[in-house]
Amino acid sequence: MDSNRQVVVVRHAKAEAFAPNDVDRVLADSGRADARALGRWFREQGIDADAAYVSYAARTRETWALVAEAARWEVEPEIDGGLYGTDEDGVLELLRETDDSARTAVVVGHNPAIGLLAQLLDDGDGGAAGTDLAGFPTCTAAVFEVTCSWADVAPMCARLRAFHVARA
Numbered sequence: 001m002d003s004n005r006q007v008v009v010v011r012h013a014k015a016e017a018f019a020p021n022d023v024d025r026v027l028a029d030s031g032r033a034d035a036r037a038l039g040r041w042f043r044e045q046g047i048d049a050d051a052a053y054v055s056y057a058a059r060t061r062e063t064w065a066l067v068a069e070a071a072r073w074e075v076e077p078e079i080d081g082g083l084y085g086t087d088e089d090g091v092l093e094l095l096r097e098t099d100d101s102a103r104t105a106v107v108v109g110h111n112p113a114i115g116l117l118a119q120l121l122d123d124g125d126g127g128a129a130g131t132d133l134a135g136f137p138t139c140t141a142a143v144f145e146v147t148c149s150w151a152d153v154a155p156m157c158a159r160l161r162a163f164h165v166a167r168a
Contacts, residue, residue, distance in 0.1 A: 005146040006104040007095060007121060007158055008047065010038070010067070011114045013139040013166075015059040023084065027062045033168030034139035035063045039070025041164055047143060049073045050102035053094055055083035055109045063139070064108045073106075083109045088116035098150040105150070111136055118142040121158040139166045 013031035027035065042048075054064045054077040064077055082090060091113055098105045107114070115136030121144050136142075144158035 005102070005148075005150070006047070006161075007144045007146055007153070008042075008049070008104060008106040009114055009118050009121070009142045009144070010063070010106060010108045011111055011136050011138055011140050012055075012057070012060045012063040012108060013038070013066075015138075019058075023057045026058045027066075030168070031059070031063070031139065032066055034166045035066035036070045037168040038139055038141060038164070038166035039067040039073075041166060042067065042071040042073075042141070045143075045162065047071070047104065049075045049104050049106045051075065051098050051105040052077035053080050053083060053091075053105070053107045053109075054078070056081045057084050057110070060108045060110065067108075077106075077108075083107070083113075086113055088113050088120050091117045092120065092153060092155075095153050096151050100149055100151075102150070118144075118160075120155045121146075121153075122160050123156045123158060125159055137165055140164065141166070 013035040014028045015025040016028050019025040056079050141164050143162040145161050146158045
């Protein structure tokens with residue numbers, strides 16, 4: 001994918017239904033397999049990460065670790081407590097703080113914020129025709145091309161280039 005910048009929006013993989021609290025929920029076995037499959041897909045697509053923002057919840061950190069390993073990403077993620085409970089505007093604010101030297105920023109978080117962020121960013125002219133961004137299942141990634149600086153990232157400023165639901 002050739003563009004100035006890319007935003008990669010990822011919803012965490014399938015988690016176990018129960019834990020002492022929601023933050024401590026880890027991935028289910030199927031979620032682990034799907035996260036590895038998503039990482040392999042990123043590698044096959046030639047998508048690399050220069051910056052990463054990951055919610056502090058156990059399931060998002062585990063999703064990141066498995067995806068990054070399979071994708072062969074070496075970037076150290078910023079584990080962000082704010083991503084756990086924020087909305088799509090909060091994630092957009094976080095993206096605006098990305099250093100301009102980064103070409104690709106990855107966000108791993110939770111619905112509804114992640115799915116709504118994808119809808120917010122989309123300019124409607126993307127190459128993934130027929131993609132329903134309103135449906136954003138676990139272990140899904142949307143890859144957007146952004147031609148502005150990170151500080152100028154705004155609603156409808158990005159073009160959807162790929163949408164992938166990873167299932168092992």
